[in-house]
Amino acid sequence: MAAAEPLSGPDDLSDDEREAVEHLLYRLADDEFVVAERYTEWQVRAPTLESDLALANIAQDELGHARLWYDLLEDFGFDETDLVWERDSGQWRQSTLTELPFGEGDWADVAVRSYLYDVAEELRLDALADSSYARIRDRVGKIQSEEDYHREHAENWLDRLCEDEESRERVQDALDRLLPHALTIFAPTDEAVEDRIDELGLRTRSLVDMREEWLDTVVPYLESLGLSVDEVELPEQYDTHHENLEMPDEVGRDQSHTEAWDDLWSEFTNSYRELGRSEASTIMADPDDVE
């Protein structure tokens, strides 16, 4: 893809440009926020103290990254209250992979989900490193430097779990369930807007391109562990190697979500609503504002 013209700063974008930037940022920020929200459910419940701390730390990384992306939406005049606490659940754009609940004690799900997610995350960060929008480009290096170990962590667990037949079966179950949802990572929010994201050079690789490389990466690796993706039905238009593949009915990106999402959203916004807040809490008044 030819290098696009650099885009202006947030205040000088045309309506079309701003819409494209916003769609891209919601994809990124919502994924990170929601996957972290799910990961935190494992705190004090993971199989070992080390794995508990590791996953908590990964969740904290992803929350930090969500914040870096939400910051850029704040450039457009939104604030944290608008973006997180008062945004209706039907306005979110995360992939359904990130919002699905974990089965009780289903650690195989964590390993599979984070592997599928982190490989995709590497690809999409690479595709943002030369973004035509400086505010996005400037954040990529920081995020990449904090992502390094996520995929390795997931692979270590998959390697271990697949050494044993019983646990490999559990990994296979998780894979069968999650792989269709992982494909929604690459689903468009809106075809026309996604095309514009590519044309403007906000992202230097298309969703289709990244999805193909993602499949070319995850499928051979999973198969090398004795897992099968044959049972997983990926949609035909989404893959040149596998036929009859199907995406779930809800893909997240277009603001359609699984039932689990409404429950999760209600849960993390519960305190905010119960306390009748109209803005995010601050510990004390800004001294500059006190007469």
Place this chain on the structure above:
Amino acid sequence: MSSDIPYDPEVPGLDDDCEDPVLCAYTEYVEGDGDVEDLPATGEDAEGVEADVWEALYDIEDPEMPVSIVDLGLIYGVEVTEGDDGATVEVLMTLTYSGCPARDMLTQQVEDAAADVDGVARADLRLVWSPGWTIDMVTEQGKDDLREFGLSV
């Protein structure tokens, strides 16, 4: 954080093409290979209000370790614009970690410290992430302080 300063995508004096410095993986610090000749910024050549702002920032310590945030290399620059009713200060700052739980506390402290300096009418803080912070950005004084604290740097 809000900023009314006009948007400026380039951080002055910094190399925007800095090569992805690797840090904090497994909480060990890997030497960054970025071109960060202008960092750490310490304001040693600053004069007037700018020097006073640097001095105020020096007094702020990292919340976890007894080291000044300036010596830690978190401040990438201080820009002072003189106006009729006093100076407008913009502080460019980074954090060692994007998920830093002390983010709001630290940024508030920095804004307040800069705003309290005589002659400053308003202070804004802009968080910047490129080049990403690495251990190379800690000053010699900062390294001494960290060693004193028991860290190996």
